Amino acid sequence: MTTVPEPPTTVGAAIPANTPHAVSVMFPKWQDNIYYEEGNPIVTSRMECGYPRFFIHPFIQKLCTRLLSKYGKPKESAILFPSRKIAERCREFMKRYYSETETVRIVELKFGPYEKYPAMPIFMVVFPEDGFKVAKQFWQHSGDILSSRMAERCLEVLDQQEKEEQEQEKPLPMGNRGRYARKKQQSPELPSGEERQVEAAQYVEERYGRNLPIEFADQAKVALRRRIAGILATESQHIQDYQKATESELESQRALQGDRGIKGLSEQxxxxxxCGMSAIFHAHRCAMAALDSSRKSVCFGFPYTDTLKILQKFGAGCYFYGLGEDKDIDEVEAKLKSGERILSLFCEVPSNPLLKSPDLKRLRQLADEYDFIIVVDETLGNFSNVNVLQHADMVVSSLTKVFSGDSNVMGGSMVLNPNRKHYQAIKAHQDTEFEDLMWCEDALFMERNSRNFKARSKVINANAEALCDYLVDHPKVDKVFYPKFVCRNHYDAVKNPSGGYGGLFSMMVKNEKAAQQFYDNLHCAKGPSLGTNFTLASPYTILAHYTELDWAEEFGVSRYLVRVSVGLEERDHLLKTFGNALNAIDV
Known part of the structure; x- marks a missing residue:
């Protein structure tokens, strides 16, 4: 089982500590989160990293700065993307939401092939400095972001090129001049003089069976897709074993309906x-391609923030039912009966951060009767706990979370239900539009991290349930939001027989001061993200809705809500940790 690292304690430290591509960052005090949201350098200047859709990774920032110095003009800014299609979509987005659109341009660059790595196309969208905020919104909402590992390799290529140019400019020593002189082979100089450390880390990853060599990236993606489809017969530790599975063996797994209970489902x-938000963004694009794109969508339940933004800003707009309760389904049905046609309905099972689950069976019946598409985000439930694909046209998930667990790689997935009416139309769209933009190194890390996904999920389920059972009866806790206590009938309707209630919960104490005291005295990792192998807490509403706190309150999302993602720590240790933090409340 995974060893749980000790959390860092200093503001801005990477979580996990000393992890160059970490996807969370330490905010040890309540006030640190407010400083971050306000852009206060007390916090922002000390950040080693952040959640990559919100805080552009330092490697990407450095690469962008270097490219802009070569191809930009004074008072221009830029943002980097991994494909031309994405860059063009960013430019189209800026045409809608930014006034100086005639000055937005795309610069195309190509790095490599480099050593064992494939060619790395980079598309730089360049615009006046005041356009960065709008371009960053596209980066955040769409999730079609550049990999920090790919940016790291691009920086190595730049360093190598610059070194070679410097060598060419130097006069050769007298004894080496002439037709037989040979230039010494140079190894790339890594940023910050870290070459030896990076080489050692790569050696450990490959030599001791943690990560596979880069040549196995394509096979890693096949293994990931089969694992996500739930059609692997075993949880093998080695990708070579996956490749031994014959097509007939895989077909027999599909006939047995696999882990997801969907006949005919395959890795195709x-x-x-x-990342997960990219999967949501493209699910919306699939729906618009499969049906009449002039129809509005429905956002059902209070979602993670950017899902709603996607539905509002791309396409025809959406109807928002923020409570996501049975009476809201009544309203949706009434709207449909009145003649309104909708494109799609997006929901989460359970929702983030209130852990509500909708009546999926009833929603499916409406979708079949009134011809709209259902997209379910299963990130919090995860398919080892819940079977939501049976009611959906598409299921999306953030692989960054519990599927990976290690908090060191981004990824997302979309799974199509092959038995739904609009499957062929969605498939046809994907056949022409889908781009495989998961960077090869990220695929290797994701494959390695997810090998023990099911075993970790069971431990996390048990830890979270024990902790919530303790908290729900604690005198200093006002409310616990957890699928066992919230909309349980709807969650249980899709819960697998061997599944649990997941590893995420939210809690409220008496007031904001009590929440601050609790948070400040909670000894665990504290920052954005969830689904990590270690317990991770955050004042969710402060981080996700700081500029719209009153609006969030309307849907029961309190400004002093604390969201907790439970990890693999010893259960007694977790109970003691939370008990000590609650004892620190003196208001």
Missing amino acids: DVYLYP
């Missing part, structure tokens, strides 16, 4: 994306 129905 699974698509990998740079």
